[in-house]
Amino acid sequence: MSLQHALLGVLEARPMSGYDLVRFFDGSTGWIWAAPQSQIYPMLRRMEQAGLIAGDEEARGPRLTRTVYSVTEKGHRELTSWLGVAHDAAPPRDPFMVQALNFDMIPAGEAVEVLEAFIAEQEKAAAEAEAHRDRLLRKETALLKERLSRRDPEDHDRIARLKAHVFDGIAAVARTRVEWARKGQRLLGE
């Protein structure tokens, strides 16, 4: 049910349409949860039926409307109670680790190339997370601005730092993986 909580977290900051949410979760935005359209629309319907979010019809031109969802009191309680307790870790399912565990079955040169692509991808992920961290610290992202507009100005710096810290962690993990992959390349060369 993490998609549900990811949606509630975003909608807390800013009411959005299904279309906006699909774009938000398409995985290309430096966001921390990726979900396809085929999951988002059914989940929004279920959440509306459960009373966690409410849809408002909003005019879009003379004849068109769109539904904009916002979090209800019940949704807010569901989110904050989920946030406040520890949950079991997600089960391990990293395809790359399956690949690395079987590197002894392919020529070393191929494995080195696979690691090289992994390094490039992780370096990109680290750089993106660091850029996002910096935008958050400067309070520049649209979502953070909207969230802060409803919070005590005294808390703004702390909130920005807490959110930035999440992306700092994503970057640190990616940098750790880069170091690991480089050591793997050295092992393959032995």
Next chain:
Amino acid sequence: MSLQHALLGVLEARPMSGYDLVRFFDGSTGWIWAAPQSQIYPMLRRMEQAGLIAGDEEARGPRLTRTVYSVTEKGHRELTSWLGVAHDAAPPRDPFMVQALNFDMIPAGEAVEVLEAFIAEQEKAAAEAEAHRDRLLRKETALLKERLSRRDPEDHDRIARLKAHVFDGIAAVARTRVEWARKGQRLLGE
């Protein structure tokens, strides 16, 4: 299709029954891919139909048999060609990051507790990965022994080091997360 490749990788080392594979992938064995029984049996059927694995009936007592699967030539080619090229990264889907990104919505004390549980879990994961790494370096795990029994003795050390390195990386990521979480606790205390 990573479950398919994870299964092929394991079955390359040792032919196993569906029941053995279910136990192997139940997530409690320091393994790097977790999958429930409800995924494993249908996947084995699909892989058998696709000619990637073949089932052998094996006697278990006077009247019982069980099917033991092994990798076919076609399955071996499928695995090694998948291993030899880089694949797109898995989309980000870590429920814990969704939780951390919304820590500003709950009392700091609750968030510190959630991080404390996360630290304990990551420290356990790191210790388990390190223990598994050391067993692999000593060539003690049953699966590695079977795999090595069919490989040139000259390669044994290298194969063990390559596999151990994967668990070294899992441990390094977990330790990075612990450090990150401790810094988060300090930020929450500010």
